[in-house]
Amino acid sequence: MSGILTGADAHPADYPTVQAVEFMGRYLSEKTAGRLGIKVFAGGQLGSETDTLEITSFGGIDFNRVNFAPLNSIEPMTLPFSLPFIFDSVAHMRRVVDSEVGDEVLAALDRHGLIGLCIYDSGARNFYNTRRSIYTPADMVGLKLRVPASDLYVAMVNALGANAVPIPFGEVYQSLAQGVIDGAENNWPSFVSARHYEVANYLSVTEHLLTPEALVMSKASWEKLSGDDRELVREAAKQSVPEMRKLWDARVAEAKQTIAQSKVQVNQLDKEPFAALMRPVWDQFITTPEQKSVVERTLAMKEG
Template sequence: MPDRSHISRRSLLAGGIALSAAVALPGCKAQMTGLLTSADAHPADYPTVRAVEFMGRWLAERTAGRLGIKVFPGGQLGSETDTLEITSFGGLDINRVNFAPLNSVEPMTLPFSLPFVFESVAHMRRVVDSAVGDEVLAAMEPHGLIGLCIYDSGARNFYNTRRAIRTPADMAGLKLRVPASDLYVAMINAMGANAVPIPYNEVYQSLAQGVIDGAENNWPSFVSARHYEVANYLSLSEHLLTPEALVMSKASWDNMPPGDRALVRQAAQLSVAEMRRLWDARVEEAKATIAQSSVEVNEVDKEAFSALMRPVWDRFITTPAQKAMVARILEMGEG
């Protein structure tokens, strides 16, 4: 397999179409080997990017360099919605995505995305490491995706350029960026603000130009994307602890020998511990950075926000399977 380190988004799309056609034709299926491509919207030094690079090094060591991973960080290949589509038809081998764009693809990813469904990071990790996490990953296969593992995304908080947010009343009139997800839009609107879905890599400019008033994300993203330079109010709502998924194209997966598939799975599982180690350290670093900045940090009346979320849960959690999964998640909480 040729080195694809200089591949463009356009050629990825073309390559994906060609690969899909080859898989569909009898006798055209060739086994995949060599350098796998991976996309991430986060910057090059972000824990998820470094975790996938860890996977690549581990694979290279175990196969004497026959397998490896080339990561394209920083949204080089497009938004998460774009790269997810590219991955699903085989134009990209591996992709790290938030659960938000997966919500419109697979209904069983929705329980992980519910506001206030997780009580803490420990609760979230306990759930994704259980059979519940395995079931969510397996549910992606009919959509052309192989779920490899689940990474952290931390507690998401609100930040904006206008005022401190302490109660739902403070949300009135604010234009807040959200990922491309109907659930996120419903959540923000139910809280009293106006949801504005735009790509992650456009948030900084949109904040600086006043296109949006604020956004919501975790501590490391708030710092690594430099949003704290333009948004002076950080409100610790912790409304979401939605994890992130590492997925592989089923077309790429099916073209790999069974032994290589096993290696990729093992590398992905090992990368979770590495990602969490890096993540926990990054959270503390981000908090220290904000403590030295001009950002005003305030606590939030979480119960007041949580009380507004039942209609959102009822709108998106509609099937018996989804309701059963939510019940299992809540049972694994501390309270």
């Protein structure tokens, strides 16, 4: 197999995950004297993550960068990494996904026509709202908070005492401005790039989710590659991870700087009381011995 392979990403062209896969394409091109390369269709040009995932599994797209949320609905082994407060820091998350635990979760995608190549960052998510600073779960009671259309997110926000309101990301700014919702949750760069900080002046650093993102390849496309080319693709994916993290960390630092110069009130808090309320949520979604093993080994990699 030779030629230019296709890649899909819902994020815009300048986003770290898009740039990481383009880095991967250059790596492949250099190593094969131009025989292999990747053209990334960014900004959701090929459809939503759910749509492109299905097309990838049938071989219509070669590479796809997807959040773990759509993977949760097809593969239970991806759920542990999506649990609230399972990771206590970015360093902890990276340590786990770089280990044999991460490899095991990626390998579980094989039965869905997908080859899991590597795991990228999606950032630490925090709550922000128009009403007040959140210091304890009691401060969340009564707040209407936007969440993505995910059973896990809904269960998490409701367990914290707030009211989960699933609406599309593109409607959040207007909903905040009009008081349809009181707040939302997301990572630092999204808080800035979607301009939510203009209407939500309270950000509380909960870091409740550090759900990663996956780069997958169509198994149909994978099977057309020679053994040497498969090794090369895996190597290129591995090399793209530090590239993505460098770009991501720079973007987070830039977003934090923007917020520091805005009127947003940022507060730190004790995460333990929030994490303590997550046990029913974990029990609801983690039901198999294999999932429980991933959870236990992930927790064992926390520092201290």
